[in-house]
Amino acid sequence: MTALTLTNVNKSFGDVHVLKDINIEVEDGEFVVFVGPSGCGKSTLLRVIAGLEDATSGEVRIGGDLVNATPPSKRGIAMVFQSYALYPHLNVRKNMSLALKQEKQSKAVIEERVAKASKMLNLEDYLDRYPSELSGGQRQRVAIGRAIVREPKLFLFDEPLSNLDAALRMNTRLEIANLHDALAASMIYVTHDQTEAMTLADKIVVLRDGRVEQIGSPMELYNNPANQFVAGFLGSPAMNFMPAGYVNDGDERTMGVRPEDLRLADDGALSAAVQHVEHLGGDTNVIARVKNTQITARLFGQHAISQGETVTLGFSPERLYYFDTEGARVQ
Amino acid sequence: MNKARKNPFNTLAMHGALILYTLIALFPVFVILINSFKDRKAIFREPLALPDAETFSMIGYQTVMKQGDFFLYFQNSLIVTVASLFFVLLFGAMAAFALAEYRFKGNTLMGLYLALGIMIPIRIGTVAILEMMVASGLVNTLWALILVYTAQGLPLAVFILSEFMRQVSDDLKNAARVDGLSEYAIFFRLVLPLVRPAMATVAVFNMIPIWNDLWFPLILAPAEETKTLTLGSQVFIGQFVTDWNAVLSALSMAILPVLILYVIFSRQLIRGITSGAVK
Numbered sequence: 001m002t003a004l005t006l007t008n009v010n011k012s013f014g015d016v017h018v019l020k021d022i023n024i025e026v027e028d029g030e031f032v033v034f035v036g037p038s039g040c041g042k043s044t045l046l047r048v049i050a051g052l053e054d055a056t057s058g059e060v061r062i063g064g065d066l067v068n069a070t071p072p073s074k075r076g077i078a079m080v081f082q083s084y085a086l087y088p089h090l091n092v093r094k095n096m097s098l099a100l101k102q103e104k105q106s107k108a109v110i111e112e113r114v115a116k117a118s119k120m121l122n123l124e125d126y127l128d129r130y131p132s133e134l135s136g137g138q139r140q141r142v143a144i145g146r147a148i149v150r151e152p153k154l155f156l157f158d159e160p161l162s163n164l165d166a167a168l169r170m171n172t173r174l175e176i177a178n179l180h181d182a183l184a185a186s187m188i189y190v191t192h193d194q195t196e197a198m199t200l201a202d203k204i205v206v207l208r209d210g211r212v213e214q215i216g217s218p219m220e221l222y223n224n225p226a227n228q229f230v231a232g233f234l235g236s237p238a239m240n241f242m243p244a245g246y247v248n249d250g251d252e253r254t255m256g257v258r259p260e261d262l263r264l265a266d267d268g269a270l271s272a273a274v275q276h277v278e279h280l281g282g283d284t285n286v287i288a289r290v291k292n293t294q295i296t297a298r299l300f301g302q303h304a305i306s307q308g309e310t311v312t313l314g315f316s317p318e319r320l321y322y323f324d325t326e327g328a329r330v331q
Numbered sequence: 332m333n334k335a336r337k338n339p340f341n342t343l344a345m346h347g348a349l350i351l352y353t354l355i356a357l358f359p360v361f362v363i364l365i366n367s368f369k370d371r372k373a374i375f376r377e378p379l380a381l382p383d384a385e386t387f388s389m390i391g392y393q394t395v396m397k398q399g400d401f402f403l404y405f406q407n408s409l410i411v412t413v414a415s416l417f418f419v420l421l422f423g424a425m426a427a428f429a430l431a432e433y434r435f436k437g438n439t440l441m442g443l444y445l446a447l448g449i450m451i452p453i454r455i456g457t458v459a460i461l462e463m464m465v466a467s468g469l470v471n472t473l474w475a476l477i478l479v480y481t482a483q484g485l486p487l488a489v490f491i492l493s494e495f496m497r498q499v500s501d502d503l504k505n506a507a508r509v510d511g512l513s514e515y516a517i518f519f520r521l522v523l524p525l526v527r528p529a530m531a532t533v534a535v536f537n538m539i540p541i542w543n544d545l546w547f548p549l550i551l552a553p554a555e556e557t558k559t560l561t562l563g564s565q566v567f568i569g570q571f572v573t574d575w576n577a578v579l580s581a582l583s584m585a586i587l588p589v590l591i592l593y594v595i596f597s598r599q600l601i602r603g604i605t606s607g608a609v610k
Binding site: 077078081082085088099 | 521525
């Protein structure tokens with residue numbers, strides 16, 4: 001069974017066409033990440049799925065049922081917001097149980113589900129605290145707990161980690177991954193951070209300007225991007241793009257090579273002036289200039305390269321990507 | 332804490348200024364209070380002197396208690412003020428929520444129309460209001476006053492509250508929608524508690540003019556059984572003779588309830604409940 005099916009979904013705010021013909025399928029138990037730069041419509045898409053915005057046209061099906069006209073609370077979804085959106089005047093227990101009370105669940109059921117969720121998220125000691133007495137990470141866990149207790153068909157996460165600091169972000173990311181394994185629930189996760197997308201997703205949907213650019217597993221997108229945008233968006237540091245004319249005289253195409261595919265080679269095709277070196281211990285990132293293009297090379301291990309040097313960089317030809325002037329991939 | 336606040340001289344100057352202002356503001360109240368406990372001669376001989384064994388007198392309070400039904404006036408004032416505030420806050424908050432939360436045609440225009448009342452004094456329409464009240468048979472009822480004061484308070488209430496409601500996080504309201512709260516539940520159980528400080532501000536702003544008003548009680552409800560406190564006190568002020576003892580005693584007593592109401596509302600002004608809700 002499919003957890004979510006979007007068919008030709010369009011959304012306009014007045015004259016502004018925000019979502020253009022979106023077609024996406026989410027299988028049961030799948031973790032799908034919507035990723036794209038800010039303003040690409042990914043959050044709007046999530047709100048259309050949640051029912052907080054109406055689709056201008058197209059069909060939204062959750063668990064096979066058409067839900068275009070169903071209010072958010074009846075769609076069998078639960079949502080976690082970027083700003084946590086906890087009820088400030090209710091304590092953690094009441095925050096988590098409010099939706100169940102609205103569903104008229106029995107007290108025993110509510111008690112049991114809250115206990116289960118708070119155990120899963122290590123929130124047992126905080127059930128009687130108010131949101132203002134919790135740290136950022138704890139608040140986010142409460143927000144996730146509030147979603148879990150509802151046992152929804154579909155979880156929606158709207159950039160849940162972007163308010164957390166770097167260390168906490170990584171921990172919470174792991175927790176969400178574990179949660180997905182433990183609950184075996186379908187989840188949709190919106191982010192602009194490609195690392196989150198790569199690490200969490202079973203399937204990534206790359207969006208740009210309200211259009212789906214490509215859908216696939218993280219490795220499919222990484223190894224086989226459909227166009228220059230997807231190639232440049234996934235992977236960190238980002239793929240290097242330069243005119244193919246640098247190595248092939250008269251070639252009009254754009255050539256792409258990932259930083260980790262570049263290596264130091266005396267007979268290499270690219271001669272680069274080193275501008276900056278980042279020594280990370282395990283890796284060394286070399287930011288250099290090839291003719292008019294700035295490129296990044298990610299070299300394994302430690303290298304004694306200093307600013308102002310000229311290095312020769314080589315690559316295997318089979319690791320190159322070519323794009324035409326429109327940005328589409330050419331083989 | 333910044334440097335300026337630590338400097339003892341600055342602290343002294345700041346507190347000095349505040350204390351001075353407090354004294355100036357409280358002085359008239361103080362004069363009213365002490366003179367209400369003095370006999371008539373003492374009031375005129377030495378208005379600023381404290382009552383002593385010789386000049387102390389409760390005659391003013393006795394007159395007030397004897398003359399007219401003072402407790403009824405009290406009760407009328409309280410009913411009118413509390414009921415008006417209730418309606419101003421209820422309808423003002425509802426209108427403000429609609430203006431702040433929903434996108435509909437003419438939203439801005441409606442907001443402007445509602446705010447227009449801030450600029451036009453309601454007393455300009457006194458004659459029309461009186462005619463309306465006569466036609467609807469509301470003259471000499473407390474409802475006449477409550478309705479007029481509600482109308483008078485609404486524009487500012489809508490204006491202030493809609494600003495505050497716009498600041499309530501959208502995520503929070505959406506979370507409530509996903510959790511299955513109806514729009515009414517979101518309004519009453521989520522948004523209202525969050526804008527409580529603004530509600531208290533509006534209440535305080537509206538309360539004092541309503542309590543002190545003489546104009547509308549005199550015109551719309553001058554009957555004995557609907558007199559408000561301010562209107563009731565007027566019996567002691569005559570064209571030729573004014574019973575100052577009684578007037579000052581009545582005023583002293585009139586301060587109390589409004590003071591209590593103010594304390595109740597101003598406690599709500601303390602913020603901090605919203606912290607931790609978002610981000």
